[in-house]
Amino acid sequence: MSTFRIGTGAGFSSDRLEPAVDLVERGELDAIVFECLGERTVAFGHRDRMADPQRGYNSLLERRMRALLPACRKAGTVMITNMGAANPRAAAERTLSIARELGLQGLKVACIEGDDVSALVPSNQPFMDEPGTLADIDIPVVGMNAYLGADAIAPALAAGADVIIGGRLADPSMFLAPLAHRFGWDATDMARMGAGTLVGHLLECGMQVTGGYFADPGVKDVANLAACGYPIAEVQPDGSAVITKLADTGGYVSTQTVKEQLLYEVHDPARYLTPDVTADFSRVQIAAAGDNRVKVSNASGTTRPATLKVTVGFDGGFQGEAGVSYAGPAAQQRGQLAAEIMAERMARVHGIKSDLRIDLIGVSSLFATAGLRATEAQDVRLHVALRSRQKEDAETMLWEVESLLCCGPAGGGGYRGAITPCVMTKSVLIPRGRVKPSLQVMVA
Amino acid sequence: MNAPRRNERRIVRDIAHARAGDKGNTSNVNVWAYEPKDYELLKRTLTAERIKRTFPHLIRGQVTRYELPHLNGLNFVMQDALEGGVNASLNLDSHGKSFSYLLLGLELDEQDADRS
Numbered sequence: 001m002s003t004f005r006i007g008t009g010a011g012f013s014s015d016r017l018e019p020a021v022d023l024v025e026r027g028e029l030d031a032i033v034f035e036c037l038g039e040r041t042v043a044f045g046h047r048d049r050m051a052d053p054q055r056g057y058n059s060l061l062e063r064r065m066r067a068l069l070p071a072c073r074k075a076g077t078v079m080i081t082n083m084g085a086a087n088p089r090a091a092a093e094r095t096l097s098i099a100r101e102l103g104l105q106g107l108k109v110a111c112i113e114g115d116d117v118s119a120l121v122p123s124n125q126p127f128m129d130e131p132g133t134l135a136d137i138d139i140p141v142v143g144m145n146a147y148l149g150a151d152a153i154a155p156a157l158a159a160g161a162d163v164i165i166g167g168r169l170a171d172p173s174m175f176l177a178p179l180a181h182r183f184g185w186d187a188t189d190m191a192r193m194g195a196g197t198l199v200g201h202l203l204e205c206g207m208q209v210t211g212g213y214f215a216d217p218g219v220k221d222v223a224n225l226a227a228c229g230y231p232i233a234e235v236q237p238d239g240s241a242v243i244t245k246l247a248d249t250g251g252y253v254s255t256q257t258v259k260e261q262l263l264y265e266v267h268d269p270a271r272y273l274t275p276d277v278t279a280d281f282s283r284v285q286i287a288a289a290g291d292n293r294v295k296v297s298n299a300s301g302t303t304r305p306a307t308l309k310v311t312v313g314f315d316g317g318f319q320g321e322a323g324v325s326y327a328g329p330a331a332q333q334r335g336q337l338a339a340e341i342m343a344e345r346m347a348r349v350h351g352i353k354s355d356l357r358i359d360l361i362g363v364s365s366l367f368a369t370a371g372l373r374a375t376e377a378q379d380v381r382l383h384v385a386l387r388s389r390q391k392e393d394a395e396t397m398l399w400e401v402e403s404l405l406c407c408g409p410a411g412g413g414g415y416r417g418a419i420t421p422c423v424m425t426k427s428v429l430i431p432r433g434r435v436k437p438s439l440q441v442m443v444a
Numbered sequence: 445m446n447a448p449r450r451n452e453r454r455i456v457r458d459i460a461h462a463r464a465g466d467k468g469n470t471s472n473v474n475v476w477a478y479e480p481k482d483y484e485l486l487k488r489t490l491t492a493e494r495i496k497r498t499f500p501h502l503i504r505g506q507v508t509r510y511e512l513p514h515l516n517g518l519n520f521v522m523q524d525a526l527e528g529g530v531n532a533s534l535n536l537d538s539h540g541k542s543f544s545y546l547l548l549g550l551e552l553d554e555q556d557a558d559r560s
Contacts, residue, residue, distance in 0.1 A: 040530060129468065213463065213541075220461055256461060256476065259515055263474035265465035267521045269510055286515060316531065357534035366537045369502040369527060370546055385534040424531045427468070 004182045004235045006175060006199070009068065009079075010034040011206025011230075013041050013058055017067060019207075019249065023230045024071040026246055031178040032072065034064065034081035035171050035204045042168055043313025043423035045086030046143030056087030057094070065098045069163070073104055078162060078178065080153065082169040086143055088113055092165045092442060099163075099444035107444040110161035112152055114437035115168040117310055117430055118144040128427040134312065139389070142313045142423065146430055149275025149304075150196075151187060152437035153177035159441050168311065170275050172200025175233075183237045193277035194301025195239025198284060201272070202243055202261050202296065203231050209243060209261040211251030224250030240297035242289055253292040262286070275308055275432070277301040307429035316422030317387060320394030322401035323361070325381040325414040334409035335360045335380040341408055342384055342400060350396050352386070359383045381414075387422060394419045454552045460486050462544035469529035470505075470521060471540040473547050477516040487511070489553040490518060499546065502527070520547070 007029045009020035013036045024032055036058045049056025058064075061083045072079050084091040092111035099107045121144050126133045134141075145168035154177055156164045176196035179185065185192040202209050210231045215222040222228075229249025235241040244253055262281060266272050270282040280300045289295040326334045339358045346352045359365035362380035364373045382404070386397045398417035405415055456462075459482040462475040475490060477483045492507040505523030512519070526540050527533035 216457075216461070219457065256478075259476050259517060260461065260463035260474060262515075263465075263472070263512075263517070263519045264463055265467055265472065266474075266519065267467070267470070267472060267508075267510075269512060269519060282510075282512065283514070319534075355534065359536065361536070366535065366542045367546065369535065370499045371501060372546075372549075383536065385536075387532075387534060 002237065004179055005029045005232060006031045006033065006178060006203070006235060007232045008033055008035065008203045008206045008230045010036050010064070011204060011208060012036065012038065014060070015206055017060070017064060019228065019230050020064070021067050021071055022249070023232070023246060024068060024075050024077055027232055029075065029077045029232070030182065031078040031080060033174045033203070034079065034083055035174060035206070037082040037085055037168065039311045039425045040423055042085055042145050042311060043142055043425055046313055047315070047421065047423065049086045050142065054090050057085045057091035058083035061091055061094065062098065065095050066102070069095070069099055069104055069107065070102055073107060073162065078157070078164070080164045080174045080178065082166050082174065084111070084165045084167045086167060088165055088167045092440070095163060095165060096442050096444055104444050107163065108159070108161045109442045109444065110156035110159060110164045111440045111442065112148065112156060112164065112166035112169065112437055114152070114435060115145045115148050115166065116143065117146045117435060120434050121310060121312070121428060121430060125428045128309065128429050134426070134428065137314060137426070139424070140315045142315055144310050144312045146308045146310045146435045147275050148435070148437050149173045150177035150180055151276070154181060155439045156441070157181040159439070161441055171204040172197045172274055173276055175200030175203055176276055179235055187276070190277055190301040190303065192239050193304070194279045194299045197272070197274055197277055197279040197301065198281060198296060198299035199233045199235055199241050202258060203233055205261065205264065206230050207251060208264065209257055210245045210253050211257060214252070214257050214260060220256065222252045226250060239299070240295065242293050242295050244293045247292070253294055255286050255288055255294055258286050258294045258296065273305050275304065277304050306432065308432045308435055310428045310430050312426045312428060314424040314426070316424035317389040318391045318394045318419055319385065319387045319422050320397045320417065320419045321383070321385050322398045322415070322417035323381050323383045324401060324404050324408070324412045325379070326409065326412055327379045328411065329378070331378045331380050332360070332363055334411065335363065335382050337409045338382045338404050338412060341404065342382070345400055346397065352393055352396065355387045356397070357385045391419065454554065455548065456486070456489060456550050456552060457548035459552065460548070462548050464541055464543040466526055466530065466539045469526045470523050471525045471543050472519060472521045473544050474517060474519045475547060480516055483513070483516040485552060485554065486518065489550065490520070490547060492520065495520060495522070495547065498550065
């Protein structure tokens with residue numbers, strides 16, 4: 001019985017590095033996937049690329065490649081990643097030069113392009129899930145990327161690539177592609193496409209299936225979360241799999257962690273759309289199969305969508321955030337007074353009313369709109385957030401919060417303020433026939 | 445939150461676990477009863493109508509509940525529930541990662557059990 005062992009080395013752009021090296025060194029993996037791209041991440045990549053044509057890929061790419069290329073070569077593990085973000089070509093070329101520096105002669109680096117569809121989408125294209133069209137947005141587009149599926153990755157595997165780098169490769173497709181390649185699954189075998197997509201879906205967020213985003217002391221305890229291990233799937237030719245991790249790493253794999261990830265960012269469990277399949281997770285079986293081992297089976301699927309989703313990124317201006325803290329008796333009342341002063345001055349002195357939010361951390365912030373307030377807090381923080389096309393508005397807000405140190409309620413301290421650039425994203429659809437993925441293989 | 449609960453009423457967190465995710469301005473929270481025997485109580489407690497009614501300013505769109513009875517699970521899809529979503533929200537938690545605990549904090553509807 002040939003089992004395919006596939007793991008995750010990153011579940012988002014800033015994920016941890018050292019557990020990925022550990023997994024490659026000891027996991028006996030056939031393939032490892034670094035999923036590093038969200039809708040907003042790719043838009044930020046486009047902004048980076050505009051500032052410097054040699055950038056636009058994941059900022060941790062160099063550190064990851066230096067640590068992992070030698071380990072992957074030694075273990076015979078294929079690396080698949082979307083760290084190319086808005087500039088897969090530059091990412092692949094940088095990886096190639098790192099491979100040469102490290103003496104990894106003959107390493108094959110594949111670059112997948114063709115996800116940038118900014119020249120292919122008409123300006124009056126309607127949005128996927130809301131009213132309106134692209135033409136209704138009066139701020140600059142920074143980039144448009146179509147989600148590429150397993151069929152765009154397959155040629156790189158067929159070419160024997162050791163490292164496969166793309167931009168907007170769909171998260172689960174990066175796992176499905178090597179499974180389909182190894183087991184000879186046909187792209188029209190929707191049951192297998194669904195099964196491989198389930199494996200990808202469970203693994204694509206890394207430690208979210210091995211104990212991360214899960215611990216709740218007293219009811220959901222997780223051992224040694226600080227040393228949590230990345231996940232491994234041991235996949236069978238029929239698409240069923242055991243989800244597990246290296247035995248002596250921290251974390252926890254249980255039917256509970258797998259269930260929570262099964263429907264993470266899923267709407268209708270019977271219709272999960274990817275470029276490869278309309279996956280059906282509604283009848284998935286999840287069963288304990290030993291210590292930190294869970295068997296998943298019975299995923300299925302129907303025909304893949306005729307269109308591909310495209311993320312359109314726009315320049316979203318600036319967000320300012322600033323805060324001051326109050327502690328001890330009546331901290332809440334003093335914080336509330338500070339909030340009232342801020343609201344009045346932003347409106348009356350500066351005439352800035354829109355896109356401003358004022359919270360009292362410790363009393364009411366994350367759940368403020370839900371209408372929930374804590375009553376006992378004696379250590380609270382005023383938090384003010386503002387978004388504007390004009391950077392000056394954000395600067396004004398920061399100035400006003402800082403002025404509370406001398407001009408606001410008693411005992412206010414700990415001012416901090418920061419301004420960060422923003423992006424806005426929207427989704428449109430494109431007929432899949434219009435998107436032409438391309439492959440280039442470079443040898444170190 | 446608020447004053448100490450009267451008669452120590454149990455909450456959803458006492459019988460179930462949950463995880464929140466986001467896509468655009470839509471939040472989804474999946475909820476799982478630890479024990480099969482509590483699944484009916486969970487379903488009775490967490491109806492789409494109750495969730496929408498409890499957080500009217502937050503959840504502005506439709507709430508849909510999907511059921512996975514063989515896994516004792518529910519999945520709530522809440523539209524227009526993320527204050528504009530990560531593009532527009534000025535909430536510190538613009539992804540609504542914390543929303544699982546909005547549902548886990550609700551009191552269980554144990555009235556039927558009391559009557560029997």
